Amino acid sequence: AAEGDPAILEKKDWNQYLGDGVDARPYGHPSEFEADVVRRNVAWLTADPVSSVNFTPLHQLDGIITPNGLCFERHHAGIAEVDPAEHRLMINGLVDRELVFTMQDLMRFPRENRVYFLECAANSGMEWRGAQLNGCQFTHGMIHNVMYTGVPLKYLLEEAGLKTNAKWLLPEGADAAGMTRSVPLQKALDDCLVAFKMNGEALRPEQGYPIRLAVPGWEGNMWVKWLRRIEVGDEPWHHREETSKYTDLMANGKARRFTWEMDVKSVITNPSPQAPILHDKGFTVLTGLAWSGRGSITRVDVSLDGGRNWRPARIDGPSFDKSAHRFYYEFDWDGSPLLLQSRAIDSEGIVQPTKDALRAVRGTNSIYHNNGIQTWHVKSGGEVENVEVS
């Protein structure tokens, strides 16, 4: 700080006057000085905010947990304001006993706590044909990472008793979109949760209050919010969200279907277009997030020169399966332009591809499942821009 710094020399209100008492904020909010830390929408992406998406401000967060009020939202028919007293979960179809659970009934099953990322299949979808949106909030912000408390779906299915020909499930939402997706039974028995808490508190209405399905590591659209029914069947239903939407059109005109797993991916969140370098050359903290729907992240490499040279980043914080990982790379910036990239490697040994490598396999017709390496161009003044290198 400069000599005669008024931040030290002058008295502030908060030095002299009593603050609010303990009853002023029965449910707390962030500091008013954090007012720009908010979810943001890209108005031209969708025709109407009711069937739309907003984005997590990844460049303003740290650690691995996304605060509840900042978890991106994706609704096909707006936020359903469900009264839990009037909400039920039904299990029907190929079961021995069709069951209806109240919220109280669900609270009497053993529950588990697990941290998972949820990534919309369309995350980074606007970047398929080239660099477009200027900020990791918009290029990568359709992800959140939350500790869920919920009942393993397996227990509810056991209670209903599965018929021997049961192979698929159809979870359905109580919103006006009545969102449905076919989920293979094996996945439900492996690790799906009927979740009712996020980061310790009730799910937010935006995230599916009072209950949502967690389908760890798989496309966000399968995580049905406001979950009200699970039908058990012997084959997939081929509904809208797995035919017309959420399929990947290849270069030959054929579409990949049922591409459930979210592939290994990472992004540098600082510096990034919304978070330029504000200091002169010298010690610089680079940070970002990495995740994989197939397991944990074993390594993240960082390049300062557009992928010519790579150095290992430092992963810090818990490393859970199908959860976000935080990485850091501290370096001495000489003030010259940089081409920043990060490349994650998951516990299956799968390496995040370059965008060119991805396009060589997938073509450019896709929207979903873009896990290509992101490049940020840091200019000598510290501003940052979304670019591509080849």
Ligand code: MTE
């Ligand atoms: N569930 C219902 N009932 N209705 C929806 O519109 N959107 C899906 C999924 N579950 C949706 C839904 C999509 S496309 C995604 S990416 C995730 O919810 C988004 O979850 P979030 O709003 O908690 O971020």
Ligand code: CO
């Ligand atoms: Co989605």
